Amino acid sequence: MKCRRCSEKAVINMRQHKLALCKVHFLDWIPEQAERFIKKYRMFGHADRVLVAVSGGKDSLSLWDVLWRLGYPADGLYIDLGIDGGLAYSAKSQRLAEKFAAERGLRLHVVSILQEYGETIPEMAERTWRGHTKPCSVCGLAKRHVMNQVARQGDYTVLVTGHNLDDEAAVLFSNTLNWLPGYLLRQWPVLEANRPGLVRKAKPLCRLYEREMAAYALLSGIEYEYDECPHATGSNTIFYKELLNRLEAERPGAKLGFYLSFLQAKQNGLFAADADPGVQALHTCPRCGQPTSAPGECAFCRMVKPADQANSR
């Protein structure tokens, strides 16, 4: 199979786009597409201060690489969750993020959950009701809190994450299966900072397939955390991705069509603005200053240990 843009041998065939490309043209194509989506959804411009949340995984490091190549001034944020799982998972991920940043002369902020709050994410999950049997819910809450906090403190105008099309399609699938209007209303490539204390968030990779991003990382020589989070076993996200991939195998482009049709339907007014039963007045958390709908402290501050206990370890 030949590259569509030249006569070289193709290294990737993207059936969903009816497009096969060689290594050189594929490594051009991904940044071209990302730039196209950044502009289409008005995510940010070259005057913005961009903070990239990096996990050490293929998507976030590839995203940071793409932004760097496109000339966007982007710093990184790595959150050490304290996950070991017998793999030294967090330690290895951090090392890969730091190596990536050092190789390109990029600035990386590192926040340790253990140092800041006195517990690792697995420990927090075990102690709180929120953790139940797995720390994913605790992890998500902590990451969103810390990302927003670091972005605000650093005066960044936009926080970007490496969510790809497969992530978005799996979330959309889950939210549709369960008809969760609040989440469906809020799913969009950009989340505006429409409440005091919130930072604008964007997902430049939202229309790029997970397989495309993995190929980009491999072909670019980006060393990333290949092992899955040890707590991801049996996760709904991976299950839904597998189901959607079965559909994609039979109907190339189905995942992208599903997501884009949803975005179009939303723009056409499919969801009434008051369809979200969770929309409530927000106030400022007295402890951290971030917005919350709950009375008193926000969900994150209620979850972590008080400051005097956090520093005692």
Next chain:
Amino acid sequence: MPVKLILRNQEFEVKAGMTLRHCLLKIGVQPEAVLAILDGQMITEEVILQDGQVVKLIAVISGGSRAGQGTHT
């Protein structure tokens, strides 16, 4: 000699002469879920695999969460 496909720490053997895509489907691996490396180069699914070739498969799916898909704010 059969074709060998390696995914993480699992090895699979299939008959030579099939496309990569057919090989993947035969061993129960979704083509969308992997990338394939042969002799250090990424290959596309229509490549016909020959006797004795060893293909390394790179899993691409990641992510894990259980409920409340999406962000609250």
